[in-house]
Amino acid sequence: MHLELLEVQRRVQGRIPVPHIEISPAIVTRHQAEARPLLRFEDIPLELTDLRLVVRQTADIMHRFDALEETDYQQVQDLGRDVALVEVLGRWYRAGAEKHAAPVGTRPVADPPAESGMLDQVLTLAMRPFLSRCAEVLQQRTELALWTHSHCALCGSEPDFSVITPAAERHLICGRCALRWKFEPLTCPYCRNSDRSRITSFATTDGQYRVYACDVCRRYLKAYDGRRASRPVMPVVDTVATLPLDAAAIQRGYSG
Ligand SMILES: [Zn+2]
Ligand SMILES: [Zn+2]
Numbered sequence: 001m002h003l004e005l006l007e008v009q010r011r012v013q014g015r016i017p018v019p020h021i022e023i024s025p026a027i028v029t030r031h032q033a034e035a036r037p038l039l040r041f042e043d044i045p046l047e048l049t050d051l052r053l054v055v056r057q058t059a060d061i062m063h064r065f066d067a068l069e070e071t072d073y074q075q076v077q078d079l080g081r082d083v084a085l086v087e088v089l090g091r092w093y094r095a096g097a098e099k100h101a102a103p104v105g106t107r108p109v110a111d112p113p114a115e116s117g118m119l120d121q122v123l124t125l126a127m128r129p130f131l132s133r134c135a136e137v138l139q140q141r142t143e144l145a146l147w148t149h150s151h152c153a154l155c156g157s158e159p160d161f162s163v164i165t166p167a168a169e170r171h172l173i174c175g176r177c178a179l180r181w182k183f184e185p186l187t188c189p190y191c192r193n194s195d196r197s198r199i200t201s202f203a204t205t206d207g208q209y210r211v212y213a214c215d216v217c218r219r220y221l222k223a224y225d226g227r228r229a230s231r232p233v234m235p236v237v238d239t240v241a242t243l244p245l246d247a248a249a250i251q252r253g254y255s256g
């Protein structure tokens with residue numbers, strides 16, 4: 001299923017024009033200070049025909065592999081034809097983008113209404129080609145090094161995978177746009193716990209993958225260990241390949 005989804009995403013992503021995102025040291029420094037991600041929803045190059053196509057095809061594939069129930073499937077199909085699709089996407093995107101931002105001098109607002117878990121999953125997959133295209137732009141820029149938060153500099157989402165580089169740095173990988181950025185190797189990205197005695201780490205027997213689990217917030221993050229690896233990290237493939245590690249982490253009482 002993941003390979004079919006990846007194929008749809010690749011096909012659409014190839015057609016998306018290179019987006020224009022304003023990036024300069026001053027802009028990134030300001031966003032860093034406010035913990036505010038760089039990409040506004042309006043700046044995502046959404047082409048409506050492709051967008052509808054990828055929403056419907058994502059639902060088709062998930063339905064075929066029994067990952068989407070009949071009523072949910074119909075709901076997504078209807079949404080794919082609905083004029084409100086962009087509005088729904090905008091709400092979904094902003095909810096993710098604003099979750100971790102800390103506006104200076106204002107009270108934190110209550111969490112905006114989140115889409116249901118099912119819809120969030122479908123929209124995350126359907127929006128990946130568009131967001132990844134935007135991430136490619138920022139990924140090339142040296143200003144990215146100015147970002148030290150644990151949420152994504154581009155879209156504001158949480159990391160859902162990571163990679164240990166040959167230089168033993170840890171780079172987090174965004175769950176929505178796949179941007180990679182450097183983060184302290186032994187600090188929990190979810191609660192910022194940096195007490196090493198309260199980070200549990202274990203690896204697969206071949207040493208290719210690791211789990212860093214936090215004993216403060218009980219969440220964990222998987223990593224691809226690139227120090228002895230023969231290929232670069234492939235987030236979609238590696239996420240699926242490490243499902244047994246998820247089971248092991250959950251069994252020890254951690255959550256993703
Ligand atoms: Zn992101
Ligand atoms: Zn934690």
